[in-house]
Amino acid sequence: MLDPGPHVDPMVPVLATVTRRWQDLPDVVTFEIEAPGWSGFAPGQFNMLSVFGVGEIPISISGPVSDPGRIVHTIRDVGPVSKALANLPEGAVIGLRGPYGVPWPVERALGRDVVVVAGGLGLAPVRPILYELIENRLDYGKVTLLYGARSPRDMLFATELAEWRSRLDIGVEVTVDRATEAWHGHVGVVTSLLAGADFDPAATTAFVCGPEIMMRFGANGLTDAGVAPGDIFLSMERNMQCAIGLCGHCQLGPVFVCKDGPVFDWARLKPLMAVKEL
Amino acid sequence: MSASGQDRAKSTRPVVLDRAGLEGLIAALAAEGREVIGPVRRDGAIVHEPISGVDDLPRGWVDEQSGGQYRLRREGEALFGITHGPQGWKRILHPPKETLWSVETGAAPKITAPPPDDTRRAFLGVRPCDLAAIAIQDKVFLDGPFRDPRYGSRRENLFLVAVNCTRSAATCFCTSMGTRPEAGAGYDIVLTELEGETFLASSGSVAGQDILAALPTRPADDMHLASAEAGIERAADQQRHLDIDGLPDLLKSNPDHPRWDEVASRCLNCANCTMVCPTCFCTTLDEVSTLDGTGAAREQRWASCFTTEFSHVHGGAVRPGARARYRQWMTHKLATWVDQFDTLGCTGCGRCISWCPVGIDITQEAAMIRGEGGER
Numbered sequence: 331m332l333d334p335g336p337h338v339d340p341m342v343p344v345l346a347t348v349t350r351r352w353q354d355l356p357d358v359v360t361f362e363i364e365a366p367g368w369s370g371f372a373p374g375q376f377n378m379l380s381v382f383g384v385g386e387i388p389i390s391i392s393g394p395v396s397d398p399g400r401i402v403h404t405i406r407d408v409g410p411v412s413k414a415l416a417n418l419p420e421g422a423v424i425g426l427r428g429p430y431g432v433p434w435p436v437e438r439a440l441g442r443d444v445v446v447v448a449g450g451l452g453l454a455p456v457r458p459i460l461y462e463l464i465e466n467r468l469d470y471g472k473v474t475l476l477y478g479a480r481s482p483r484d485m486l487f488a489t490e491l492a493e494w495r496s497r498l499d500i501g502v503e504v505t506v507d508r509a510t511e512a513w514h515g516h517v518g519v520v521t522s523l524l525a526g527a528d529f530d531p532a533a534t535t536a537f538v539c540g541p542e543i544m545m546r547f548g549a550n551g552l553t554d555a556g557v558a559p560g561d562i563f564l565s566m567e568r569n570m571q572c573a574i575g576l577c578g579h580c581q582l583g584p585v586f587v588c589k590d591g592p593v594f595d596w597a598r599l600k601p602l603m604a605v606k607e608l
Numbered sequence: 609m610s611a612s613g614q615d616r617a618k619s620t621r622p623v624v625l626d627r628a629g630l631e632g633l634i635a636a637l638a639a640e641g642r643e644v645i646g647p648v649r650r651d652g653a654i655v656h657e658p659i660s661g662v663d664d665l666p667r668g669w670v671d672e673q674s675g676g677q678y679r680l681r682r683e684g685e686a687l688f689g690i691t692h693g694p695q696g697w698k699r700i701l702h703p704p705k706e707t708l709w710s711v712e713t714g715a716a717p718k719i720t721a722p723p724p725d726d727t728r729r730a731f732l733g734v735r736p737c738d739l740a741a742i743a744i745q746d747k748v749f750l751d752g753p754f755r756d757p758r759y760g761s762r763r764e765n766l767f768l769v770a771v772n773c774t775r776s777a778a779t780c781f782c783t784s785m786g787t788r789p790e791a792g793a794g795y796d797i798v799l800t801e802l803e804g805e806t807f808l809a810s811s812g813s814v815a816g817q818d819i820l821a822a823l824p825t826r827p828a829d830d831m832h833l834a835s836a837e838a839g840i841e842r843a844a845d846q847q848r849h850l851d852i853d854g855l856p857d858l859l860k861s862n863p864d865h866p867r868w869d870e871v872a873s874r875c876l877n878c879a880n881c882t883m884v885c886p887t888c889f890c891t892t893l894d895e896v897s898t899l900d901g902t903g904a905a906r907e908q909r910w911a912s913c914f915t916t917e918f919s920h921v922h923g924g925a926v927r928p929g930a931r932a933r934y935r936q937w938m939t940h941k942l943a944t945w946v947d948q949f950d951t952l953g954c955t956g957c958g959r960c961i962s963w964c965p966v967g968i969d970i971t972q973e974a975a976m977i978r979g980e981g982g983e984r
Contacts, residue, residue, distance in 0.1 A: 576749065583860070
């Protein structure tokens with residue numbers, strides 16, 4: 331958590347500087363920023379990033395927890411603020427509040443099999459989990475990453491995916507919705523990869539992140555395979571203006587996604603997600 | 609009472625205060641450097657504005673409220689004959705619009721937050737429902753893991769003079785919500801208006817006790833106490849009813865009840881109910897740039913869950929349907945608020961009924977979900 335220091339008002343950001351930036355995909359950028367007083371985060375947490383004169387949005391942290399000085403964000407330019415963020419040059423100064431939110435409970439996976447299911451840009455919020463699993467590989471059982479992208483061209487972190495795939499101690503399966511001629515891999519939704527994955531459902535902790543419909547199918551697929559709903563974790567997206575439970579926008583029935591989440595277990599989420607337009 | 613002053617609260621034997629005493633109370637609060645804000649008649653409604661004396665109060669007026677209706681008319685001589693106006697006190701404690709911070713952009717940006725609003729204020733004439741609403745917003749803004757320091761500062765500097773109700777509007781249902789026309793706690797001083805511009809007065813805090821001790825008062829006798837009690841009972845008897853027994857679970861387990869479609873067919877999605885609700889707290893942030901592009905400011909304004917933009921995420925609104933938006937508002941007030949803040953989010957003030965252009969009545973909607981008929 332940021333040192334509150336003079337910033338007693340949680341709505342006032344600190345100034346942060348973009349130090350490195352690279353283009354992952356035509357519409358996706360990853361950058362590193364530096365912020366005074368930053369003392370690290372937990373996997374699955376997010377920051378509120380401001381572009382002055384444009385606005386503020388929540389963005390999950392996609393870098394490693396083990397390097398607490400680095401703040402890494404991966405952003406797809408879909409709205410006015412994310413577009414402005416994605417277009418920022420190195421050296422740009424932005425506003426930062428955070429980190430916020432309930433993290434992925436990676437510690438609950440110690441000694442167990444781990445299945446990470448990610449769709450599209452949902453790979454970014456789970457990347458800190460993968461870094462943790464790889465760094466402390468012996469602390470976990472079988473580790474499986476199932477990733478789905480729209481097409482081979484939309485594959486996020488392709489270099490890292492290839493590295494992880496080449497390892498003998500992680501199972502990585504990738505699928506696309508629409509193949510190209512050069513594509514030799516799976517075609518279909520990411521949940522179709524579950525059937526071929528090697529894990530012991532009774533001793534598995536699963537982390538699922540992606541579009542809401544993909545997460546619903548993913549969680550149901552895992553449950554069908556025998557994983558307990560309380561061992562399946564999802565990261566929810568809702569409109570967030572404050573990130574601290576005061577603006578009201580992110581309510582999902584009884585919970586505030588910003589402060590009670592964004593990570594929830596499926597036992598808690600399933601009844602809420604079963605209600606249309608909750 | 610300040611938000612932290614509850615533990616010092618002391619209740620004293622009630623005293624009787626006449627018009628000169630009330631004038632003295634306003635003067636004493638002003639002498640403490642407080643802005644005294646009370647009910648004032650303006651534009652055919654009751655609003656909360658600074659007052660300098662008893663003459664500013666709406667003497668001899670009462671309000672008539674019903675679904676989609678609010679009228680003031682002459683009746684009697686009471687100083688506090690009116691129940692409440694369209695706006696609660698949140699308009700002052702949690703303003704409709706405030707600047708959170710501004711930034712000078714350029715090579716070395718600088719962020720400046722406005723100083724906290726430490727104006728010392730006294731609210732005079734806070735109805736028990738609105739006192740309850742302030743207590744609910746205290747929980748929302750001050751008791752969570754993150755505090756709203758702007759609300760906190762205004763709240764810390766506040767003195768509260770409650771006035772018990774001896775008359776209810778037809779839209780009132782505070783008794784159903786456990787609030788009652790008689791203030792329970794949270795005030796510095798509470799008044800009950802008796803006949804002939806006299807008041808029964810008690811203190812609820814040390815600060816209130818000190819102020820009251822310096823005013824011209826006389827001990828209350830049994831007649832005064834009986835008269836105040838009769839007035840409060842009369843107000844309670846004039847109310848409509850909302851059965852809250854098991855209501856949170858009932859609403860949460862009926863998201864697909866056909867009544868949501870029915871109410872959505874009448875609801876205009878105008879957001880009036882959320883604007884007049886004294887507990888609704890939601891806000892939206894706006895980014896405002898200076899014309900010359902050298903600066904920007906982050907502004908916070910009241911938001912309403914009745915708009916589609918409220919739930920907007922990439923890909924569209926989470927609640928595009930009117931039925932889902934009405935369901936969100938009512939279920940939040942009467943059910944999920946309990947999960948979030950350990951209290952219902954409704955005080956029974958009935959403003960949402962009066963100020964609904966089509967007269968949607970939350971008590972009736974709840975009764976219909978429960979499966980009761982349309983008769984009340």
